[in-house]
Amino acid sequence: MKKLFVFLWISIMVNQLMAQDITGMWQGEIPAGGKQLHLVFNIKKISDTSYTSTFDSPDQKAFGIPCSKTAMVNDSIFIDVGKAGISYRGLWDKKKNISGTFIQGTAKLPLNLQIQLRPQTPKQPYGYYSEDVEYDNADKSLHYGATFTRPNGNGKYPAVVIITGSGTQDRDGTLFGHKLYWVLADYLTKNGIAVLRVDDRGAGKSTIDEKGKNATTLDFSYDVETSLNYLESRPDVDKKHVGLIGHSEGGMIAPMVAARRKDISFIVMWGASEVGGEQINIEQNTYFLRQSGLDSLSVNAFIDLHKQILGLFATSANKDTLDRKMQVVFDNWKKTQNQKVLDDLKVHDNSIIGQTLFLMYNSVYDVPWIRYFLTYDPVPDLAKVKCCVLAINGEKDTQVNAAENLNLIKKILTQNGNKDFEVKAIPGLNHLLQTAATGDFTEYGKIEETMSPIALNIICNWIKLHTR
Numbered sequence: 355m356k357k358l359f360v361f362l363w364i365s366i367m368v369n370q371l372m373a374q375d376i377t378g379m380w381q382g383e384i385p386a387g388g389k390q391l392h393l394v395f396n397i398k399k400i401s402d403t404s405y406t407s408t409f410d411s412p413d414q415k416a417f418g419i420p421c422s423k424t425a426m427v428n429d430s431i432f433i434d435v436g437k438a439g440i441s442y443r444g445l446w447d448k449k450k451n452i453s454g455t456f457i458q459g460t461a462k463l464p465l466n467l468q469i470q471l472r473p474q475t476p477k478q479p480y481g482y483y484s485e486d487v488e489y490d491n492a493d494k495s496l497h498y499g500a501t502f503t504r505p506n507g508n509g510k511y512p513a514v515v516i517i518t519g520s521g522t523q524d525r526d527g528t529l530f531g532h533k534l535y536w537v538l539a540d541y542l543t544k545n546g547i548a549v550l551r552v553d554d555r556g557a558g559k560s561t562i563d564e565k566g567k568n569a570t571t572l573d574f575s576y577d578v579e580t581s582l583n584y585l586e587s588r589p590d591v592d593k594k595h596v597g598l599i600g601h602s603e604g605g606m607i608a609p610m611v612a613a614r615r616k617d618i619s620f621i622v623m624w625g626a627s628e629v630g631g632e633q634i635n636i637e638q639n640t641y642f643l644r645q646s647g648l649d650s651l652s653v654n655a656f657i658d659l660h661k662q663i664l665g666l667f668a669t670s671a672n673k674d675t676l677d678r679k680m681q682v683v684f685d686n687w688k689k690t691q692n693q694k695v696l697d698d699l700k701v702h703d704n705s706i707i708g709q710t711l712f713l714m715y716n717s718v719y720d721v722p723w724i725r726y727f728l729t730y731d732p733v734p735d736l737a738k739v740k741c742c743v744l745a746i747n748g749e750k751d752t753q754v755n756a757a758e759n760l761n762l763i764k765k766i767l768t769q770n771g772n773k774d775f776e777v778k779a780i781p782g783l784n785h786l787l788q789t790a791a792t793g794d795f796t797e798y799g800k801i802e803e804t805m806s807p808i809a810l811n812i813i814c815n816w817i818k819l820h821t822r
Contacts (some may be wrong), residue, residue, distance in 0.1 A: 375399070376426065379531035380467035383682055383801060384456050384579060392796055393456070393528070395433060395442065395467065397424060409435045410798050412532075474804040475533050476540040482506055487550075488559055488730045491580040495749035498580065499559020501525055503539055504590055511587075512595035513548035514822035515581045516572075518624075519602030520727075524558045525551040527601070530799030541810045547817055550585050552577075570726035571603060575610045578716025586617070593618050595821035598739075599813070602627065602754065602785065605731050605745075614739035620742040620820050622813055625785050628736060628762050631727035632664045634754060636744070641752050645794070652698040659687045663715060668729040678714060736766045743767060743775035744816045746809065750793030776816065780809055 377399045394410035405424040411418045416704025422436030431443040431452060444454025444467065456465035484503045490496065504511050516535045518527060518682035527535035539549035553560035555569060555577065565573065577596065586593050597620035600608030612618045627634045630687040636657055643653045662683045670676035672693045688701065695701075747756035760777040767775045787809035788801045 355586045360413065376431065376452075377405075379470045379472075379799065380452060381470055381584075382465045382467040384463045384465050385423065393465065394799060395421070396531070397431075407433055409433075409438070409440070410799075412530075412799060418588060445632070447629050459499070462660060467744055468530050471503075471802055471805055472533070474537045476536060480540065480543075481760060484542045487584070489580070495563040496580070497561045498552055498577070498584075499525070500550055500581065500584075501536075501553040502545040502548065502550050502585075503544055504549050505543060506589075506802055510590060510592040511546065511548040512597075513585050513591045513818065514542065514597045514599050514622075514817070515585060516549060516551045516608050517552055517554075517578055517598060517604030519604055522554045522557050522689065525553045527551075529786075532786070532798070532804040534804060537804045538810065538813070542814055542817070545818065546816050547814070548585075548591055550581055552581050564611065567721045570605060570655075570722050571730060572610070572650075572726060574603075575607045578611050579615070580596045582611070582615070584617070584751065592821075593617070597621055597817065599624060601625055602726075606822035609732065609736045609743075609759075610741045612741055613735040614778075618741050620817065621739070622817070623743065623745040623763065624787070624813075625747055625751055626745060626759060626763070627754050628732045628759050628766075629755075630731055630733075632661075632667075632729070635664065635728065636759075637755055638753060648698055655691055656699055659684065662687065663730055666737040676715065710805070715808075733762075733766055737770045739767070740772060742820045743772065744813065746773070746787075747779050747811065748784060748785060748787050748790070748793065748809075749779045749781050750790050751785040752793040753785040753795065755772070774820070780806070780812070781810060788802070790822070 377397050380395045380397065381392065383392055391411065392413050394412065395407050396410065397405055397407045400406050405426060407421040407424040409419040409421055419435055419438060421433050423432065423434035425432045427792065429448060431444045433445055438784045439458055441457040442454055442465065444452040448451045448468045452467040454465055456463045461688065472475050480503050482503055484501060487502050488498050489498055516539065535551045539551050542549050543693040554563045582596065585591055585596060597609040597618060598611060599622040600606070601624045605623040606628065608621040608623055611619050639660060640653060640657050643656060663680055666676055666679045670679060745760055747754065747760055749756050756779045760779055764777045782789055783806050784793040784797065786799065788799060788803050789806050790797055790801065
């Protein structure tokens with residue numbers, strides 16, 4: 355009996371050791387400029403003894419920086435971020451904490467990390483059919499990788515394509531360890547709805563065509579059409595009930611596609627930027643300037659200038675024309691400002707914030723996606739949408755103003771005679787529809803919840819009601 359007990363005890367200990375794993379998203383904070391700077395290391399295992407990782411600095415909007423070295427020696431972790439001149443040395447408690455030191459140049463700061471759990475990420479067995487699929491567009495210039503999920507069985511199911519937000523994203527919408535679109539797809543599929551979630555161009559199994567990084571929101575809308583065509587080719591899809599769920603920029607793309615195609619029976623606009631890219635950019639800048647501590651007078655003065663310059667993008671044929679027009683706008687603006695505003699914004703005789711603002715406008719002028727996003731007016735396309743529409747936002751969304759965008763959507767759909775739409779702002783939720791304290795994007799990774807069950811239920815029930 356004693357030998358058996360010892361054997362069982364050893365087996366339990368071995369299983370516990372095997373279950374311990376340092377892989378995951380580890381977060382912590384260091385002091386910087388009187389504030390706390392939020393830092394993230396994303397650690398992955400590539401073999402039994404080797405690891406790889408990436409580094410994020412969300413407050414500085416820097417994500418996915420490759421780490422040049424990631425090594426484990428017993429319970430010690432060593433990470434180097436070569437390009438940034440950063441090193442981290444830490445001691446793992448083999449549970450949820452790493453205590454260590456952040457090193458950059460001569461600075462050495464204590465940095466204690468905690469692993470961020472993502473309990474909503476689906477785990478096998480899923481309880482439904484899941485298939486990784488690949489397909490091409492009509493002229494074979496683009497290849498797409500995706501995952502199709504549907505309930506088990508031989509029936510035909512209502513189906514949706516999930517359209518990602520801005521930036522290159524994988525099919526799961528991976529962000530801060532969250533698998534946003536996978537969590538949504540999992541919930542919908544378990545409730546009788548088939549889902550196709552697709553890698554963006556250049557992510558996962560999806561390729562980039564000759565346009566490369568010059569693709570615009572309009573190009574992405576044609577990617578969605580290709581995915582719709584694939585979805586409708588499947589024998590397990592009910593072609594009478596095929597729809598789109600678009601998040602953020604995807605929420606702007608959904609009505610673009612629905613305006614062109616009559617086979618779409620419904621769309622869900624999730625955090626959609628329907629006031630247009632220019633207004634969204636202005637509102638986001640306003641938010642961040644206020645967060646930085648500038649008073650309202652200086653913030654409003656900067657936004658006034660920013661708005662005038664953004665308005666030049668649509669009327670400037672090239673960068674030289676933009677430069678000339680910007681200089682006139684800037685000179686006229688400067689004459690109307692008091693000295694405090696000029697000092698707050700560091701505006702001097704020959705510079706505006708050290709010329710960085712002019713350099714920024716010039717650099718983005720040549721980026722087709724940004725030019726399109728800033729100058730595209732979503733209203734005409736939305737005005738053509740006759741299918742069922744659900745527009746949903748979190749009231750604490752700091753990236754896309756919920757009230758402003760939902761009110762515009764309601765106004766346009768009412769004017770165009772759409773008889774079946776609903777707009778819904780959910781209290782306490784952010785842009786990702788997480789339960790949030792402030793709604794600021796720096797919270798996304800700190801929140802354990804990937805997507806609020808309330809939001810999941812609202813979207814699911816609305817689709818089920820409209821696909822009976």
